[in-house]
Amino acid sequence: MRKQTLLWIGLFFMSFQFMNAQGSPDYNGGLKVKFDEEGNKYLRVISWAQMQAGYNFDPATDASALNFNLRRARVLMFSQITDKFLILTHFGLNSLNSGSMSPTGKGEGSQLFMHDVWAQYNIAKDHSVGGGLHYFNGISRLNNQSTLNMMTLDNNRQSWATIGLSDQFARHVGVFAKGKFGKLQYRVAINDVTASTLDARTPDAGGAAVYNGRSVLGSKDSGKAYAGYFEYNFLDQESNFLPYKVGTYLGGKKVFNVGAGFFLHPNGSVIDAGTLTTPDLQGEDVAIFAVDAFYDAPLGEDGSALTAYATYQSNDYGKDYLYSAYGTGSMLYGHVGYVFAGDKTKTRFQPYVSYGNNTYDAVNDDMNTLGIGVNAYMSGHNSKLTLEYKNQKFGSTDTSGLTLQAMIYL
Template sequence: MMKLTNLKIIIPLFFLIFFGSKLLAQDELNQPNLRFYLSEDKSSYAGAVFVNQIWTRYIWNNPDALGNDMGGDFDVAIRRSRAIFYTYLFDKVFMYTMLGSDGHSFKLQGNPAVSLYNAQTEYIFVKEKFHLGFGLTTWNGLSRYNNCKLLEYLVVDNPVFAFPVAGRHDKFGRQLGIYAKGTISKLHYRASVAKPFRYGVNENDQIQKVTERLNSNLALKGYFSWQFLDKEGTLMPYMTMNNLGRQRIFNVGGGFYYHPEAMVQKTVDGIDYPDIFLFAVDAFLDIPLTNGAALTSYLAFNNYNFGENYIRSAGAINVSLANPNSALAQGIGNSEWEVGTGQIIRGEFGYLLPGNGMKNRFQPYGAFSWKNFEALNEASVQFDAGINWLMNSHNLKWTLQYSSRPIYTAVDGNSKWTESKGQFLLQTQIYF
């Protein structure tokens, strides 16, 4: 027999889904919504968003340290599965919670874990101009990509380097803290004081190279952008990377992330404690053209400083079964050098082909990343090329993409970019 506590959860959720579909605010979000109003003047409402992103891939794996070919891997993986719940009350309070699970492949052992991604409460002191929030949030600094909307990418996914402390001093791009945000005239601002998650080594441990240090220092972060054309909605914490020409957007911004003495390294004089100091400048353009076409582009310069010769590799949902002990320094499978002390330039360009409405539209695109890390002896360039099939805007979308990946090997004692590997990826996205 079903327990009463379960009914208390299921019944309200049923009414949310059933009646929410009859109370859509299409003019507000221009998308299907599960939303219902709590007051006659519509100043209070609650809603939910659900999303699944599934990857089907073929990956040409990195060679091993001796240059032997390691073949390729085919897999189907869950990139993201999320449930988002939000409540807006009397133009005074906004509450936002996200649950979900990411990165599941056939290598998963045990049952998938459900994680808490966001849990924030926001107080609205001056509507649109000054909001103050608390909790586990994604009101980040640094760049537009560091605050991006996962449902509205131009490319398949965000580049890993856009979240440079992910998996270290933050969780899934989130940190606990206090933030202020708002838009005054054409200026949008978001600034935060965060308490980063503890990660790294004790200073008394054996330190071979610069690495993260266990510490309790606060971090400061902020992002500021000038909106030359239309204003973007900023109630939710995320910025679109692909608005499909629904507005005339041209924004130029800059941001930073500063975490003092968050690293540790051995020097000739003893032990040093470098700061993490990251900054970026970027520009985003998304405008409608004639005949229903639209242009989307993004350009960013990122400068990262984690301490001398810091570098870190990553591979999104790496499914390789190769032996890590015989791998290149950058790792097995689809691992690549993603984050380090140095500079990164990122560019993206997409063109929504002419048409009417947002059903069965096609959008070819291309992107590149130039990385110049201090720990490597040569900069590299990689690219993405693909096409979005928008069966129903971003709500029902297919994306096919090919991505290249630089391979670094030791040449006369130096780390050189000697070849590139790649992968084909098909993503299916459904959200409502």
């Protein structure tokens, strides 16, 4: 196993011999079609793919240790014919691998689906409203994370706190408002929650809550969720044109933001307050709150830069809720990365470390997750390799793995 690990690391660095290490000065905002000279009428298209090779140090007895995964394949488009309104469409697939593929490409795991489709109206300078299948989420920066420019290999999963429980892949159908007052940015939303949910369990009499309120109690009592996120930009101002939060600017900005957010789903969870013979299903509110801070800044004129993020999240999914990695309790998470000095037109390296701690009311054990990785940017985020080791401990379970990811976006 030790030899295999060394081989992976060697392949990671050897790969630069076969790739163009120069930047892409011609990117110039990407694929954008302008329909007037001023650029007010346009169509912008973004496409990206993330391919992974993962090595599990503790595979099941009948499972291969080495596996391949098409983590994301996406296309995002947005267009306007006037600066008064905009439409955005985002589709693709996630985690296509040998287990989710189908013989003729017609299985569920092989299918493209809509991630986002919304219409947006600018009602005043710096203020907009809109509606549709959208990503203007509450809670924290990481619950609004872009997958184009993450610093770590992937987002901290527990920060996508409702994914598959009340939404479709971190998106709800609803209405939103977003904007800014000076250095204070805001986004708020009222959404319908899905009738289906990954948590399809049935609550036990006197037992823990189950997060499937709408499917049990109906849309009248459990059909709406409310979300918001507010952040103060102390230094450079970040764009809030789109909802996707940048993971690292690689020293391109000097940013220090402090934020706070929430997600509320009245009667989102269900408990059985009755007996084995006489069920009494009652709703319990889901309430998630978080505070966070984000810092990203150059450390000099030599190209070096620091990225740091920290968040505390309070999770209330109902009485003793625990499902997969989600549960009533609290979460502490942070990561820090450093870009080495160097020519910005050539390959740049960014080692990083991440750590998360989750506590749960239902059990005495904490879940602790440690990630150690390095990014190699051949052309900023447009072409990069990431190698990450991750270890997760939860009770008697201790899992570790090594993942190499190649990403290109245009």
